[in-house]
Amino acid sequence: MYRFTTGLMVVLFGVTLIGFWPSFFSKLTEASFTHLFHGFTSTVWIGILGVQAWLINARKPVAHKMLGITGLLLAPFMVAGFALINLDSAIRTAQGASMFAQLFSAPLMIFDLIFLPLTLGLIYLGLKHRKQSRHHAAFMVLTCFALIGPSLSRLLVNYVPGFQVTGPQTMGNFGHALWFSMLLTILCIAVIAVKVAIERKVWLSALTIYVVSFVLYLTLGPTEIWKAFVVSLSTLHYGVVFWVVLALSFAVIGLGWQQGKSKAKPGVTATYSLKRS
Numbered sequence: 001m002y003r004f005t006t007g008l009m010v011v012l013f014g015v016t017l018i019g020f021w022p023s024f025f026s027k028l029t030e031a032s033f034t035h036l037f038h039g040f041t042s043t044v045w046i047g048i049l050g051v052q053a054w055l056i057n058a059r060k061p062v063a064h065k066m067l068g069i070t071g072l073l074l075a076p077f078m079v080a081g082f083a084l085i086n087l088d089s090a091i092r093t094a095q096g097a098s099m100f101a102q103l104f105s106a107p108l109m110i111f112d113l114i115f116l117p118l119t120l121g122l123i124y125l126g127l128k129h130r131k132q133s134r135h136h137a138a139f140m141v142l143t144c145f146a147l148i149g150p151s152l153s154r155l156l157v158n159y160v161p162g163f164q165v166t167g168p169q170t171m172g173n174f175g176h177a178l179w180f181s182m183l184l185t186i187l188c189i190a191v192i193a194v195k196v197a198i199e200r201k202v203w204l205s206a207l208t209i210y211v212v213s214f215v216l217y218l219t220l221g222p223t224e225i226w227k228a229f230v231v232s233l234s235t236l237h238y239g240v241v242f243w244v245v246l247a248l249s250f251a252v253i254g255l256g257w258q259q260g261k262s263k264a265k266p267g268v269t270a271t272y273s274l275k276r277s
Contacts, residue, residue: 002053002057002138002141005049005050005137006054008050008144009046009049015148015151015152015155016042016043016147019150019151019156019158020039020154022158034081034238035085035088037077037084038081038082038084038085041074041081042081042147045074045078045143045144048070049071049144053141056133075249075253076253077246078119079116079123079245080242080246082115082119083241083242083245084238085112086109086113086116087233089230090230090233090236093106093109106227106230106231107217107221108178108221109221109226110213110226111149111213111217114216115213118209119143120249122139123252123256124252124256125139126143127256127259128256129260135199142203145185145188145189145206148181148188149178149182152177152180153174153180156177156181157173160177163176163177182214186207186211189206
């Protein structure tokens with residue numbers, strides 16, 4: 001079933017590179033440390049998961065494990081990078097310096113504040129259940145689904161007619177692009193949930209979270225109460241946010257690693273191959 005993972009990560013890597021090319025990858029020397037840190041850790045994470053999937057399907061468990069350890073060292077920094085970019089969004093909301101910030105920064109924080117702990121939780125569960133290959137794969141693959149919406153929506157608004165944002169008069173097209181991207185993400189999760197059996201509850205749980213987050217984006221996101229909450233977050237200090245989230249991430253990931261050391265449950269095949277569905 002999870003033979004699709006390498007292909008998915010290659011596509012996601014390409015969409016991320018192309019989508020963020022105009023605003024980030026083509027302007028690395030102009031980017032802030034926060035954006036560089038977030039962009040680097042997230043992009044490398046996508047690459048690691050793609051290679052990990054290839055290694056496991058090529059029956060190279062030792063290399064898979066070694067690269068996995070590298071990924072574990074990167075993961076806390078990736079989560080901390082998410083936190084920094086969230087704080088940056090809160091500050092932009094408070095300043096309201098651009099039309100994009102005025103229209104979208106606060107509502108988008110719905111996704112940001114849900115997907116940050118979700119990503120950390122998925123990594124924890126992936127480690128805890130790493131001896132149950134299909135559950136482990138499901139949890140780890142899902143960590144990248146939160147990146148589909150931002151990457152695909154940027155690709156659409158930069159290149160696709162009907163979605164392109166060319167100025168203030170077409171800024172609303174970003175909302176349409178985000179709708180399309182999130183609905184496609186939800187559809188993909190739903191299709192996988194139907195196709196799998198052993199780990200179906202994992203995908204159904206993820207589907208529920210994504211649907212709820214989208215509904216909250218549409219309902220709570222545009223309200224003044226939510227905007228006031230987001231603005232209140234802008235008073236936090238970058239250093240405090242970074243070190244607190246980094247320490248918490250290391251603790252949670254370490255806990256998942258320890259809990260995953262127990263033997264696989266009876267009846268559960270602790271196999272490295274994911275080729276069989």
